Amino acid sequence: MRSFKLLLAGAALVLSLGTAQASEAPEFPRQHWSHDGFFGTFDRAALQRGYQVYKEVCSACHSMKQMRFRNLAGIGLDEAQIKALAAEFETTDGPNDDGEMFQRPSRPSDRFRSPFSNDNAARAANGGALPPDLSLIAKNRKGGQDYVYALLTGYADAPQGVTVPEGMHFNKVFPGHLIAMNQPIQPDAVTYADGTKASVEQMAKDVTTFLAFTASPHLEARNSLGVKVMLFLFVLTGLLYAAKRKIWKGLH
Amino acid sequence: MAKYDYVPSPFMSNPIVKWVDHRLPIFEMVDQQLIKYPAPRNLNYWWNFGSLAGVMLVVMILSGIFLAMNYQPNTLAAFDSVERIMRDVNYGWLLRYMHMNGASMFFVVVYIHIARGMYYGSYKAPREILWWLGLLIFLAMMATAFMGYVLPWGQMSFWGATVITNLFSALPLVGKSIVTWLWGGFSVDNPTLNRFFALHYLLPFVIAGLVMLHLWALHVHGSNNPLGIDAKGPQDKIPFHPYYTVKDAFGLSVFLIVYAYFVFFNPYVLGDADNWIPANPMVTPPHIVPEWYFLPFYAILRAVPDKLGGVLLMFGAIAILFVLPWLDTSRVRSGRFRPAFRVFFWVFIVVTITLGWCGAQLPEGIPLILGQVCTVLYFAHFLVFLPLLGWFERPRPLPASIAEPVLTPAAK
Numbered sequence: 001m002r003s004f005k006l007l008l009a010g011a012a013l014v015l016s017l018g019t020a021q022a023s024e025a026p027e028f029p030r031q032h033w034s035h036d037g038f039f040g041t042f043d044r045a046a047l048q049r050g051y052q053v054y055k056e057v058c059s060a061c062h063s064m065k066q067m068r069f070r071n072l073a074g075i076g077l078d079e080a081q082i083k084a085l086a087a088e089f090e091t092t093d094g095p096n097d098d099g100e101m102f103q104r105p106s107r108p109s110d111r112f113r114s115p116f117s118n119d120n121a122a123r124a125a126n127g128g129a130l131p132p133d134l135s136l137i138a139k140n141r142k143g144g145q146d147y148v149y150a151l152l153t154g155y156a157d158a159p160q161g162v163t164v165p166e167g168m169h170f171n172k173v174f175p176g177h178l179i180a181m182n183q184p185i186q187p188d189a190v191t192y193a194d195g196t197k198a199s200v201e202q203m204a205k206d207v208t209t210f211l212a213f214t215a216s217p218h219l220e221a222r223n224s225l226g227v228k229v230m231l232f233l234f235v236l237t238g239l240l241y242a243a244k245r246k247i248w249k250g251l252h
Numbered sequence: 253m254a255k256y257d258y259v260p261s262p263f264m265s266n267p268i269v270k271w272v273d274h275r276l277p278i279f280e281m282v283d284q285q286l287i288k289y290p291a292p293r294n295l296n297y298w299w300n301f302g303s304l305a306g307v308m309l310v311v312m313i314l315s316g317i318f319l320a321m322n323y324q325p326n327t328l329a330a331f332d333s334v335e336r337i338m339r340d341v342n343y344g345w346l347l348r349y350m351h352m353n354g355a356s357m358f359f360v361v362v363y364i365h366i367a368r369g370m371y372y373g374s375y376k377a378p379r380e381i382l383w384w385l386g387l388l389i390f391l392a393m394m395a396t397a398f399m400g401y402v403l404p405w406g407q408m409s410f411w412g413a414t415v416i417t418n419l420f421s422a423l424p425l426v427g428k429s430i431v432t433w434l435w436g437g438f439s440v441d442n443p444t445l446n447r448f449f450a451l452h453y454l455l456p457f458v459i460a461g462l463v464m465l466h467l468w469a470l471h472v473h474g475s476n477n478p479l480g481i482d483a484k485g486p487q488d489k490i491p492f493h494p495y496y497t498v499k500d501a502f503g504l505s506v507f508l509i510v511y512a513y514f515v516f517f518n519p520y521v522l523g524d525a526d527n528w529i530p531a532n533p534m535v536t537p538p539h540i541v542p543e544w545y546f547l548p549f550y551a552i553l554r555a556v557p558d559k560l561g562g563v564l565l566m567f568g569a570i571a572i573l574f575v576l577p578w579l580d581t582s583r584v585r586s587g588r589f590r591p592a593f594r595v596f597f598w599v600f601i602v603v604t605i606t607l608g609w610c611g612a613q614l615p616e617g618i619p620l621i622l623g624q625v626c627t628v629l630y631f632a633h634f635l636v637f638l639p640l641l642g643w644f645e646r647p648r649p650l651p652a653s654i655a656e657p658v659l660t661p662a663a664k
Contacts, residue, residue, distance in 0.1 A: 011585045034362050038517055065332075066332075066335050066339065069466070114299040118419065132529075135335075135630070136335075136528045136529070138518055139525060139528050140526065140527075140529045141524050141525055142525050142527035144520075175538070215528075217339055218339070221345075222345060222346075222349075222516055222517075222519075223516065223517070225346070225516065226512065226515070226516025226517055227516075229512050229516060230509065230512060230513075230516070233505060233508050233509045233512060234509070236505050237502065237505040237506055237509065240498065240502040240505050241502055243498050243501075243502070244499055244501075244502045247494050247495060247498050248495060248498075248499075250294065251490065251495070
């Protein structure tokens with residue numbers, strides 16, 4: 001009987017796994033990320049390089065509305081650095097006592113500035129395509145951060161027989177393969193302060209790390225609390241098991 | 253309600269306890285229904301899932317109340333308010349992940365609880381009303397979970413709500429009006445979100461009330477047990493405390509390890525990536541799927557080419573459970589003594605899981621056909637197999653009492 005059950009369960013599992021694999025297309029490889037796993041932490045250097053790529057490349061078209069400058073403490077910047085960095089940008093404030101809106105340097109509590117004032121303006125400037133907000137991009141696409149990395153490094157010449165319309169570009173992993181965004185990261189698009197060579201793969205990896213951070217800024221707190229909770233539960237479970245054994249012993 | 257030979261616990265002679273109990277016998281109730289409450293001595297770990305479901309209800313209500321303090325049920329603010337909880341509220345991410353993954357855990361626990369009842373015949377006389385109350389809890393849970401999923405106002409929230417509420421439009425004559433009435437307008441919009449939030453807050457307390465009735469009905473005849481035979485005397489029963497309090501506590505701790513794994517290390521895996529995109533009525537996601545715990549019913553809905561037929565069959569898949577006590581014609585409760593039933597039971601489990609898989613696929617090709625086959629098998633289990641099994645099956649002989657096989661291991 002037991003073996004029959006196992007057989008059924010096994011068959012169901014193989015069926016579901018096999019077909020689930022087959023229906024997932026296109027494929028992209030899993031990358032190694034320092035923030036994966038039970039003890040994962042973000043690579044601070046990669047986060048700061050990734051922010052630089054975001055700031056100098058992505059932010060020309062993409063908003064990041066959930067992020068405030070103070071959140072950059074999470075990539076390893078201190079208060080003074082954040083203040084200085086925020087002041088490089090302007091935020092619309094007001095109305096003032098005269099009823100006028102005015103521009104002032106951003107403060108750490110301000111949100112990242114969006115490149116366009118609304119979605120229609122963004123579409124108008126990008127050939128009708130809306131550049132998505134990047135705050136949560138590392139978890140609101142199937143495949144998450146691995147997908148983002150594969151997309152950024154997935155530009156290629158269209159295979160024979162595929163016609164790429166005007167204003168579109170071929171990408172190996174984008175659903176449908178035709179994407180409005182031109183290859184965003186060109187070799188040496190940025191100059192890293194720490195001397196890291198700015199290859200496409202390096203920048204893609206760095207900016208994806210940064211996007212994983214903006215999607216889950218609490219990841220490190222989550223992991224470290226999680227490990228403690230797990231340790232506590234393992235000990236508690238062991239104690240309760242011993243208590244159960246002891247209490248039930250007299251019964252049999 | 254105490255039908256057994258009740259011997260009060262020592263604390264019952266405390267003068268304060270006596271003073272209170274003379275006016276409101278609350279200590280007596282706790283002592284009779286929780287501490288000295290006689291339970292069958294042979295309950296296995298599948299019986300843990302009832303108390304686990306109770307714990308999950310409490311976890312969901314508590315985490316939900318704190319989330320509600322920071323949530324804004326307005327289409328313009330809902331998504332951002334949830335992100336604010338995740339990013340700026342102290343331990344907001346923890347509350348949110350406990351609640352989000354807690355819904356999945358609640359359903360896992362309840363599905364196992366229901367399956368246990370089906371395997372051991374816990375729905376049979378005299379526990380039919382207990383079974384009904386459990387099904388009502390299940391229905392209320394489904395409504396609560398559905399409306400809760402709408403609140404973050406992501407893409408799947410919006411489109412899931414649109415698809416599911418639109419099901420009612422399949423009803424003849426009144427369908428369209430009912431949908432408008434549900435929405436509070438002509439599409440899923442702010443009034444819908446507002447009322448869903450109000451109802452999502454209300455229904456858990458309705459569930460809590462139903463749980464009280466469920467426990468009341470349970471305590472009239474006591475728990476069923478793996479042998480499915482009635483207790484013959486005091487040697488068949490043991491007091492709930494400490495035996496089952498410690499067994500439930502151990503089971504809870506194991507369960508919490510699984511729950512904590514999802515909350516802390518894999519909080520997104522049970523949800524849909526699309527729900528991290530703010531709702532947009534102008535963009536339909538390529539593939540609208542409900543949460544995993546609705547997938548078997550979603551597959552049944554889509555197995556029928558006709559919309560009304562699909563809706564009726566989907567609701568029928570749950571409605572049929574209400575008459576299960578009469579569809580199962582066997583007088584033996586426990587599957588342990590029903591060799592043929594056991595095979596059909598596991599086939600039913602595989603059929604249901606397969607339906608769940610089909611529900612997650614696009615309704616075409618193999619998943620569609622497989623879904624249709626499994627839908628037929630799902631209903632056949634209740635309408636054909638179970639009624640016939642009672643007549644054709646030769647159950648194995650039942651033990652004379654619960655204590656007999658427990659105390660004389662040779663009898664195994």
